[in-house]
Amino acid sequence: MKKAGELHLLEMLEKLWQEISIDIIRPLPRSNRKDAIIVIIDQFTKMIQLKITTTNVLSKKITKIY
Numbered sequence: 198m199k200k201a202g203e204l205h206l207l208e209m210l211e212k213l214w215q216e217i218s219i220d221i222i223r224p225l226p227r228s229n230r231k232d233a234i235i236v237i238i239d240q241f242t243k244m245i246q247l248k249i250t251t252t253n254v255l256s257k258k259i260t261k262i263y
Contacts, residue, residue, distance in 0.1 A: 210240060210241040211241075212241065213239055213241055213242060213244075214239050214241075215240075215241060216239075216240040216241070217237055217238060217239055217240060217263075218237075218238045218240060219235065219236070219237050219238075219259065219263070220235075220236045220238075221233055221234070221235055221236070221250075221254070222234045222236060223252045224252050230251065231249040231250060231251055232251060232252050233249070233250050233251055233252045233254065234247055234248065234249055234250070235247070235248045235249075235250055235254070235259060235262055237263060248262045250262065
């Protein structure tokens with residue numbers, strides 16, 4: 198049984214883009230009807246992809262962008 202506060206080893210990743218994190222930076226000054234940036238980070242390499250979008254982007258649209 199795991200106890201609160203115990204340290205545990207993280208699973209070793211083996212492939213690019215196997216595990217990602219996504220964040221949205223918003224609101225930004227509007228340019229060409231876009232006012233937000235989606236930040237996608239590969240947890241294995243720490244490679245970053247930036248995509249411009251709108252503040253009211255839906256999760257369905259984020260999956261298409263990715």
